[in-house]
Amino acid sequence: MDIVNPAIVEYLVSLTPPRHPVLQEMEEYAREKQFPIIGPLVSRFLQQLVILTGATRVFEMGSGFGYSALWMSLVLPDGGQIHCTEFDPENIERGRKYHKTAGVANKIIWHQGDARESMREAKGEFDIILNDIDKEQYPQALAIAWPKLRRGGIMVTDNSLWSGAVITEETPRESTAGVLAVNRDTYGLSDAITTILPLRDGLLLAVKKKNLT
Template sequence: MTAIVDPALETYAADHTTAPPPHLDALAEDLRATLDDPGMMVGPLEGRFLEFLAFALSARAVLEIGTFGGYSALAMAAGLSPGGTITTCELSPVHAAFARRHIASSPFADRIEVVEGPALETVPGLPGPFDLVFIDADKAGYPAYLEAVLPKLSRRGLVVVDNTLWSGRVLDPDDTSEDTEALRRFNDDAAADPRLVAVQTTVRDGVTLIRKAG
């Protein structure tokens, strides 16, 4: 992943963010050694950012689409309200097993449920309402994920969408890959949708925050 923020500034920002707890460092180290594409993990800076959102929202119910190794789910768990829970959806049995193992040995074993299968099949069966939804799975699926979660969002809930600047490829007219085109459409539609209020941030690879208008 190419940094969209000047790498020196990104490092400075990470250095001035409270360091992750030992269970997240252990997960990240194990993931780098055993799973492909470790760059898919949100990592320390965005992990803290997500934890802050969960904390600021006093989140009691969080939904994640795209567990991978469980880094973001475990990061958000630290910001939950007492008794709060996270449901995280994962397609890959290998990723789900890795995440379950690290969640089980963390302080948040009773707070996070990993549901295996295509998220679009899982989400309609979840009760909600969710105070925080983190979308971080296949990019072509983003529009459908947003539509699936909007009816399940609590009144003051937030949808947080990862990788929306896609290493800056959204600005490259020569990049017409399916994922890049899907993210461009998603970003354009989210900003123009009268049902929504959106802010595109430059956190890590681009994080968009969305809430219902009104």
């Protein structure tokens, strides 16, 4: 199921200005390999979040070859850091090359292995956490990551409408069950204001309240 009418997507894409040549190269690679990336429409929204939150510390769970991280790094101030996490060392190697070419390698710290473990071990709080790991792991990712988000920070979870599977599957697959659970859990957080933006495949946004009244 298309979340957004394809003609509307086409219109939004037509409004989107040309992007950094390295991003174009990454999109080309993703197309060739059918590798899932968040794409330019969501990425530009992530850039807006980086600017609006004044982020200097970002943690990404599930970075692939660093496409979404490159977008965020382009608007992150000098001295800011994005922690990228990824199972696959080949993706990391590819990501490092792209980031070096784009001149942002000094803002990126890669962690190879399970993003949930890397998040457990991470020190300090983050301004933005992006969750894009395997969908059945989403609820656990939220539980581990939420305490590490600063007040006023935002946790973003991609694919929250999962091509419409959240409303169409009578018996949800494991991945769909993970998405359904994280949506429910996030809306249930008493210290969050949560919303789902029906952009691309659905973007779950949880802002941590500054005070608990």
